[in-house]
Amino acid sequence: MLRYVARRLAEMFLALLGTSLLVFLLIHMIPGDPALLMSGLEASPEQIEQKRRELGLDRPLAIQYFGFLKGALQGDFGTSIRMGVPVLDEILDRLPYTLTIAALGTLLATLVGMVSGVLASVYHNRPGDGLVMMLALLAASTPSYWLGLMLMLVFSLWLGWLPSIGIRSSAHYVLPVLTLAGQSGGIISRMTRAAMLDVLGQDYVRAARARGETEWFVVVRHALKNALIPVISIVGLRFGNLLAGTVLVESVFAIPGVGRLLVDAVNWRDYPMIQGTMLFVAGVFVVVNTVTDILYGVADPRIRLGGAPR
């Protein structure tokens, strides 16, 4: 187990290094000059050149990259060109909003998705099953941007139950979390049902029923535990999607999270902010996936012992 974990951690570090290099190269390849964009349309060429020097953009690319790496390893991601504040401080200020929404969204999607998926599989081929699966399909196919605006229209404007924008109180979290959970919830629901149906048809389940165990015991103790493996991988992957999904949700609900920070940074070619944020987001994504892989090891002894599948 320890070797497994160590290997996963080493791969994690390499992935982050590769990401930072790729991001650096990409942002310097696209057209656009942060000094120009920050200087406004009425600035003179000398002022723009001076700003370029101030921002260190006239140094060779390799020097700029290694400067960033060196700083990053010491925890200094540089200063934002657009906002004039340290990149890491800004990311950490905004991280709670994004993580809370992403985590609550995952939680809601997983709970609702798994519960509805299990119910659908148990009441397989009866009307309940069809209804749940149709709702799941609708949820999975609805773009989160549109869903967010629709929820805002209904619950803020028409009913006045919830605030529309901002993140000032707990009530402000409801609509963004619902929006974010929508797509993932639908996908998890269908995945769970499929995995459950697959497992419920296995011999050992029939044997358990023959032994006289109650239906609920069979479903939870035997079926669900084995169906968990594909569901865990989906949840882990969806968390990454959720981080990306928060960009749209943060735009619609005017929440200053990490997603919007990244989009604004790209629009302004705020190189330090782009690099810092990408590294952070990639880091979170990689950590979640590593944890997921380690959870596999816990759930399925075959994986952690390195043995071949039966």
Add this chain to the structure above:
Amino acid sequence: MERRHIGLCASLAIYLLGVACVSQDEGGSTNSLVFASSADATTLDPHNTTDSQSDQIIWMLYNALIRYDEDMQFVPDLAESWSVAEDEVTWTFELRSGVRFHDGAAFDAHAVKANFDRVLDPEAGHNRRSLFLPIDHVEVVDDLTVRIVTRYPFGAFEPTMAHVSAVIVSPKMAAEHGGAFGYSADATAGTGPYRVTAWRKDLELTLERNDDYWGEPGRLETIFYRPIPEAASRVIALESGDVDVITHIPPADLPRLEADPEVEITKTLSIGAQQFRFHCKREPFTDPRIRRAVAHAIDRQSIIDNLMPGMVQASTGPLTPRIRGRADLGEFPYDPDEARRLLAEAGYPDGFETTINTTPRYNMGVELAQAIAAQLAEVGIRAEIEVLEWGAIRQYWGGLLPDDCPLEIFIMGAGASSADADWGLRPIFSTQEKNENNYGYYSNAEFDELILEAMQEIDNDKRNALYRRAQEIVYLEDPGAVWLYDNFHVVGSRATVSGLTTSPLGLVTFERAAISR
């Protein structure tokens, strides 16, 4: 287990609903106002500001020596009176006494000198330095008298002194914070009616009333600036009452808001206009007849009625009616026959192929290009549309040689931030080798002479006559662009809000605003 899952979900739902009912917003108070623009301010340092979101907050925090009133006349602000000597370059300002900055320091002639020295300092690299280059030096005569000497008689001196970048900041704070001045709440100090008490970037900027203000105190105690980048969300937030005032309203939402009894729409003709410019050093646009042909082929009214109804009015010159020195030269006639005749005369009876470069950064930027391409096709000009992202198109407006700039007919929004013809014409249309500000390489010798002469003319009537001739050249005879329409600055507010100051500069400020419930 299933029952427990269901129970868990039910309690979660009830908890969230309960929390929703209990939470309160400070909306509903008569002491504070919430304003939502489309973006956060970038800086509160007046010497670096380049966007309207920053400008309108700066006007709440600082004062200048003089400023524009609602009729675009110059009125005293921090200066009680001013005059120019016979040499036409020495301007003397008598300053108001008893004024203090928010940090407690006294406002005096030394502060004025320190401010202009700061913006003109070549080492500091402030964005707005070039605006003040006509200033030679600043002299302190005594604590309340300051003299500003220009290099030559500068006709646009007063507009420059009333520019947002000419506001006076506390020299002590500026020196203390250096390059970080204006980037956080504690790194600002002015003399204005409000001060910044908090700034969470992209979330909320809080202004509180300055009770020691030297002028008329504000009626509101607190003002919150909460940027909402999504237009649809911004409009919903206004309609639901979550915010009190918004700007940047999409044209499609305007009729609905105007019909809403709880919402009030204010429209002010602004200094901003929308146009498409030519690359004047690229065939066939080197020939003025071609450019006149393109201008004749455009049906302005149709574009306005279909794309921007209620938000703009047709241009009648290269400068909007709100700019000092502008001339009303009438709408450029929509005349496709004349267009075809000019094309034939210039040697292109079958038209030609070209590209229209546009960016969605401008309201309806892509739709405008489509409309123009369709109208040009009617006279035989086959235009392909290239949509560029802002960062990409901005690359082409930055000191390129004519051959290195691939643009042909490109979109442009312009608004002289000093509301004066000098800044509105000179940087943009005077001959330049590389396109630092003259993006389309426009070059006309007579125009250059007129602009230079007008810049150094202090007498207003003589100035206006010179500018009139210059505008005739660049608008009618040797067109530098196709001017489409002048923008209205549109502000949406709850009906409970009164006393908004909407400036033709495209800004909305709240120094006299109040809310009734």
